[in-house]
């Protein structure tokens with residue numbers, strides 16, 4: 001990714017064919033790279049046990065069931081950023097190594113418009129979108145150091161900047177019944193807006209209209225097969241073996 005926090009289109013996906021883990025780490029230390037090792041709990045028992053413990057705590061503290069659990073180990077270069085974006089599920093971000101600053105913005109206009117949020121839920125657009133640095137006055141900045149965790153309301157936009165060292169963090173995403181209901185309300189609202197030109201409202205909690213939209217969203221999803229596999233960003237570069245930090249355009 002580039003240096004300008006507004007220029008989110010500089011974010012590119014790459015490949016690392018043939019590099020060993022050690023070479024990959026050297027590339028991270030020397031370059032501007034952000035690795036997301038998805039489902040690390042499925043690959044390593046230590047992370048599986050950690051995730052079980054974390055989710056037991058979350059369920060105990062909130063009384064809510066958790067599912068669609070995704071544990072990602074993030075390894076990223078010094079001084080890099082994650083552009084302004086939002087995630088559909090709930091997220092907790094745990095810092096293991098290095099230091100980073102997370103800016104959190106309220107999940108409402110002007111930080112994100114309903115229509116923008118719906119398009120992200122419908123997977124019609126990338127999770128990144130237009131960011132105005134003036135919005136920082138309405139943001140909360142959290143500095144993460146090893147051992148600290150931050151979480152935020154569902155769909156709250158955020159952006160992240162690393163300090164001058166390699167960073168290692170855990171991004172733990174999940175759904176609860178309430179979070180899944182909200183995602184389905186947004187999905188139905190997006191379809192209502194697209195299909196009928198409606199200007200729908202977001203219902204909070206178990207409103208009867210929300211439950212009706214849950215049913216409508218499920219029906220629409222059944223009619224749009226294959227959307228889960230849509231990948232908006234194809235790889236455009238690869239890391240070069242033996243030259244840490246160097247990339248080759250694909």
Ligand SMILES: [Fe+2]
Pocket residue numbers: 085086087091158
């Ligand atoms: Fe995120």
